[in-house]
Amino acid sequence: MGIKIALLIVFFAVMVAVGLYARKHVTSVDGFVLGGRSAGPWLTAFAYGTSYFSAVVFVGYAGQFGWKYGLSSTWIGIGNAVIGSLLAWVVLGRRTKVMTQHLGSRTMPDFFGNRYGSRALKIAASVIVFVFLVPYTASIYNGLSRLFEMAFHIPYTVCVAGMAVFTGIYVILGGYMATAINDFIQGIIMLIGIVAVIASVLSGQGGFLEAIEKMAEIPSDIPVTLGQPGAFTSFFGPDPLNLLGVVILTSLGTWGLPQMVGKFYAIKDEKSIHTGTVISTIFAVIISGGCYFLGGFGRLFDGKEIYDASGVVVFDSIIPHMLSSLPDILIGIVVVLVLSASMSTLASLVLTSSSTLTLDFLKDTLMQEMSEKKQIRVMQILVVFFIAVSVLLAWNPPTFIAQLMGISWGALAGAFLAPFLYGLYWKRVTKASVWASFAVGVGITVSNMVIGYIESPINAGAFAMAAGLVVVPVVSLLTPKPEREQVDQIFECYEEKVVISRKSSLGDQK
Helix, strand or coil: CHHHHHHHHHHHHHHHHHHHHHHHHCCCHHHHHHHHHCECHHHHHHHHHHHHCCHHHHHHHHHHHHHHHHHHHHHHHHHHHHHHHHHHHHHHHHHHHHHHHHHCCCCHHHHHHHHCCCHHHHHHHHHHHHHHHHHHHHHHHHHHHHHHHHHHCCCHHHHHHHHHHHHHHHHHHHHHHHHHHHHHHHHHHHHHHHHHHHHHHHHHCCCHHHHHHHHHCCECCCHHHCCCECHHHCCCCCCHHHHHHHHHHHHHHHHHCHHHHHHHHCECCHHHHHHHHHHHHHHHHHHHHHHHHHHCCHHHHCCHHHECCCCCECHHHHHHHHHCCCCHHHHHHHHHHHHHHHHHHHHHHHHHHHHHHHHHHHCCCCCCCCCHHHHHHHHHHHHHHHHHHHHHHHHCCCCCHHHHHHHHHHHHHHHHHHHHHHHHHCCCCCHHHHHHHHHHHHHHHHHHHHHCCCCCHHHHHHHHHHHHHHHHHHHHHHCCCCCHHHHHHHHHHHCCCCCCCCCCCCCCCC
């Protein structure tokens, strides 16, 4: 216990110290929200990766989908690396940086307002962000606190409150730059931790090959492959269709999440984009691939500890039970690993929500004459408010971690992905199509929560994203074209001539 407590004390001390160090960047709104748009490749890549993966992935998703799909759940990690990281950087990175800087946009709702010339769109987007980031935040507290209970026997409510306080301190003190530096430190911890945990867990099962052999003997209890032995070690697993829905939501979903896309706003230069793409992808392969690979062995740890009183599997208990037999030093590393992942994601969510509400809602409606200093102060107050609301929800979460995240990602990515992606590349996108995408994304998610016509919130989220990608071009082609002069002015940022060195481009050879 002494080792575990010592690791935590050092961890929290470093987080607060970074917050104090980063205070010098909090002199302007751009400094607080984007770190002055000067984050280098390593900071940006790690900020992207650690905002992507949290206790939701390690505890909730790895536990639930590892149990359901066995080793084929590793495909989720591969999808996260290829689609959610590599392609996201390639397709969105440069264009997002160039256009948002050209438009002076600091948040995703700000982008919608400036790109489509609509203050109403900006306000509506800010409300969607604020409302649907809350359940995601609650899911992060929930997953982390289950590990704390296992390792320290500390009450769930105390865990939630402690994590909230420390996250609030360093976000308020140092804004984006504090979260970026802490993300880098936390990312290193995550990389070391996941490798150590996988090696230790497999060693406890007699090694990799013996663990595979044991998994192959377990018959499937999934309706699609009921009773089939070896289904949990097969290439596509016992239920490939539902597995595909998870891959789509957790991979493509990042393209429409404001806390993820916002990392591209703050990136420094061309080199940072190239380097960041590679680092971010490798990070995702190790962290996400490792988490789902580990979760794929969950059925080897079947026991009464993972069932509730009625005999139903509590998915959020699978990973904590799997890790409970590890040596104290490794449990301490795991707790710090998941704490790192969770606090980095939480900090990103809190900063995104507070900045969106301040810059895109309050400043545009109720407090139009706010000075720079007052805007920063309001954002810091809203950080506290947002954390408090999410804590209250986390103390009595309505459903499993994965479902909470599915609701949040489904609504946000369903509403924002299509108009953001098309808006970077296609001049023909109309204001009406953006409204249609907002309505479809939020409408599918909320109506499914009430009626439940799609059994899984995760599949509902994937469907909402796919629907938006169809709705935006269809509605754009059926509605009047946007004003050509205005759109050309927006897209001229891509045509601006810049001078670069030979090592970046060979240029025309005479």
